Amino acid sequence: MENMDKKEFGFLLKEGEGQFIEFKENLDSKGLAKEIVAFANSQGGKIFLGISDDGKIKGFEITNKLKSEIQDIARNCDPSIKVKTEQVDKILIVEVEEGINKPYSCSQGFYLRSGASSQKLSRDEILDFSIQEGKIKFDEQLNDAFNFKEDFDEKKLDKYLGMTKLTRNIPIENILSTLNVVKIIKGETKFNNAGALLFSKEPSKFFLSSKVICVNYKTNEKVDILDKKIFDDGIINNIEDAIAYVKKHIDVRYEIKTAKRKEISQFPEEAFREAIVNSVIHRDYFDKSGDILIEIFKNKIIVSNPGGLVKWLKPEDFGKYSRARNQIIADVLSRTIYVEKVGSGINRIKEALSKAGLPAPIFEYNTSFAITIFDETGGKGRVPDKVTEKVPDKVTENQRKIIDEIKKDQNMTSKLLAELVGISERKIKDNLAKLKQKGLIDRIGPDKGGHWEIKE
Structure with missing residues (x-):
């Protein structure tokens, strides 16, 4: 922490308590732990010891023992938190940086900074917070409703194995365990959500929003629908069906320069295939507000899915680094022809479009994620x-x-x-x-x- 001069100190004192500032008149270990945890779970902040809630300077004797006690309080949080201290006259400032291992808790529970106060989280709020921070992964959660004998689709596993270099020379349970889609608990085969999404006979029995919806429009506007299909037959079949649907509904032209004619698609298959696979791997399956949506317009394709960028990926790092929201699903698909290299999908889309002489794709992300690719006559995004x-x-x-x-x-x-x-x-x-x-x-x-x- 850089040394704070008295001018800056006076400004913060005048500004008062807020999202990043907390005043405490004296050292109360439980109260301090709560504030440290709240700031670490949020965007960080500073705690001023020796100042009353109304901003009056009280001050107290600051010793090395006191500083050591504060460090102990921070270390006893779960996980431990690193803090920095600085003294300005008889005021001790404790700086807490935003944590990289959220959520943090203390003996009183989990807290989050909200305005000028630290709010205790309820059980459901802790769960939601953990999901947002990527600590709880949807595809890893066991699906207690899934019955191995009744719900497992062996044909889907055989189809998957046929797409990979894996062989069926060991028991099915062992294959599924190797793929990390089941756990053997007390002799019983328990599927996780990834396994249910990949290998269930009827995915809709377990998931409200596991479908892929394809819509073909007449123009570039969402007005006249020429065709619509809903696919809900497991992840691999959904990917295959969606790719086939797009290929069926986009234009193809033929170039004849030799005895053989060359077929040129309106959009390169690699681009829309990668966009579709990306949506399956990275969608937020906790979000039940909608399904993966593939919209084919006259001069563009939009592939969208629930869930924006994962919390741990900054917008400026998008396309540079990749970390799958659903790692088990990503790993299973990485063995197939649909995923040549996990984490390279965005760049492959860009490269495919560039190689075809088409405009760069547009990526939009907020609470959802969308990829738009244009053809050569799309106009929008193409420089006249x-x-x-x-x-x-x-x-x-x-x-x-x-x-x-x-x-x-x-x-x-x-x-x-x-x-x-x-x-x-x-x-x-x-x-x-x-x-x-x-x-x-x-x-x-x-x-x-x-x-x-x-x-x-």
């Missing part, structure tokens, strides 16, 4: 020739480079643009503002989750 014709007279060399990079990837961040163009992030933001003023680019959506668009 008119723009490149009029750019030379209107922009600087750096601004031209910025436009060129946005043409390649509409999800480009200021930080990445700075690296590619070779100027500071502040100058990038200045140039982006100027390009917007000139009517050459526009920002669609929020700073996080939105995208750039080249204007005519």
